[in-house]
Amino acid sequence: MVLWKPDPSFYPSPRLAMQAPPERLAYVATVNPNPDGRPDALAVVDVDPRSPTYGRVVGRVDLPYAGDELHHFGWNACSSALCPYAPHPHVQRRYLILPGLRSSRIYIVDTQPDPRNPRLVRVIEPEVVASRTGYSRPHTVHCGPDGIYLSALGSLEGDGPGGIFVLDHYTFEVLGRWEVDRGPQFLAYDFWWHLGYDVMITSEWGTPRMVENGVDVEALLNGRYGHRLHVWDLRRRRHLQALDLGAEHQMVLELRPAHDPTKAYGFAGVVLSLKDLSASVWLWYRENSAWSVRKVIEIPAEPADPDLLPPILKDFRAVPPLVTDINLSLDDRFLYVSCWGTGELRQYDVSDPFHPRLTGAVRLGGIVSRAPHPKDPARPLNGGPQMVEISRDGRRIYVTNSLYIPWDPIFYPDGIRGWMVKLDAGSDGGLAVDPAFFVEFGDYRPHQVRLEGGDASSDSFCYP
Amino acid sequence: MADWFPWGGIFLLGAYHGLNPAMGWLFALALGLQERRRRALLQALVPIAMGHFLAVGAAALVLIALPNVLPLRFVRGGMALILAGFGAYRLVRARHLRWVGLRVGFRDLVVWSTLMASSHGAGLMLSPFLLGPICVVPGLHGSEGFYSAWLVSLRDGIGIVGMHTLGYLLTMALVAWIVYEGGHLALLRHTWVNLDFLWAFALLGTAFLSLLG
8 A cells, every 4th residue: 555654664874763663563474383283373462551351362363274483573664765775665564574484385464454463464384485486485575675584594405505585675576696706605594784885784593404303413412504704795695704603602693783873883693602602792893894703792601400401401411591682772782682592581781892892681581590580489481582573662671482493402402382471671771571471372472573664684885 | 738848747756756656766865774874865866866857758759759659649648548447557567676786886776777767657647748738848749850850749748758857857856855854754654545556546647637638
């Protein structure tokens, strides 16, 4: 549908987007881990504190097939529609693009006319994705200035290379593979861009074969999971530079470039160091027209009683932090770091990106700590802070606890009970758990959260 | 009809093109903001105006040449059909230039602006001025000796395209400068009406006008 005025949820700059009204709804991808024929679902959670159904699931879209493994998802359009070179601000932020990481199906869900009752309107079959792009296992979704970009882990057969492909943002037609020249890039996972510099950054996890049957321990110990970042010319779709973090740093996952398009730096989370089980956050930055990377945060493993550890960790006598997600507030000031292993969510002040300062932390769940939620202080929680999403004003943080179905039982063998919590962030730092907000999903496991009107990882901006 | 009337119309049509954020001023503004330099904004206006001049000029050249080989009646009818078709297409299918890239040089901006103006059918909108019924110079719509009519048409054509581009450039510069100096970026959210939608009607209106006279 064509609008007369720009969609009110589009903001020219991240600074203006911070003044957006608070979100009232959150969309959460929930996965059925059991092979019992029940499909995954998109849950709608009421996040309006004034509403009588605050903190409850108020809507739900059950998918038509079972076994998709919903994971990450994104909007059809966002603030990048205001970019000056191809503006089209009169489209609506309306459709959610939900890829099945396992099935490679892509679902298009319409959140209008009733945002609490979204409807499935279209299914793109994996064969279409494979024949048009050569890719499968779609992962990250970002609304780009000229189309919807998705990353994919690999080929239909489960090998590499993984990469990026594009959907038309009016028709959802699969337009094809994005790369013109991929250079040495082979592994894929996350991607995002610096629109002010015409640069795309991509990260590395593993091929479908390396991840779908649990952790490939041999590949891990030999440093064969991803340990590089790739810098691309966004305009010419060519590989520019590979940034190697070193093979000991296994699995470079989430990418959070500065939202301000004039800033040329961003943060990448690394799950595990083979040297000491620590996790780390790295800063990529542009210097004299070339890109460099350096470690800016290191989170050590915590010593633990082997009796409390799952088999894979017993010999190490320690819990690795396992940084599986990070997120950056729209003012580029606070970086949130999920330690899914130790059950900690950390908040860093990254005003000086080279020298992050720890300003807050909370414990929820964790392999050993099993920290409870204040709503039910007697009940130990399993899983840990994993996907983290930040409201546009930076004051509310939403966290879910599941990582990836084939990997969850390796670290949490007793099975994860899905939960979503909300934290309140102080304007100058500090974190507190909202005791009134604790959403449980039963045996379904929640993954990415998207907030009504946009959040801190949904939009990109062309103006500072 | 007073002499200045058609020229004013041509200038205003240029101003209308210049007012559309998609046609250039927003790009110049973004470049100024990205580099945090007023100069970057001003420097971008020149190639953007050149691109517009080229796109409109090319269309004008065709419009001036055609009546010399085909009866004017046919050309007007054909133009009306093309404009109406283009306008109707833009009404039913929202589309935009598939361009990604904020790091642009002089040549990039000329190419971008040419593509942007052409894809909007900017030059075709001048057809009522070039083919009638709004006459700039009596006799422009050719009937006298072939060569002299050609030359007169060409001279006036350049004048028309120049006047159009002047209106476009001045408007673009003024809007970009006001938004840049005032930090009025937020205005985009509320004042950016769907000009592409209006544009489709402008094309349809021009088609109708071309049939008159």
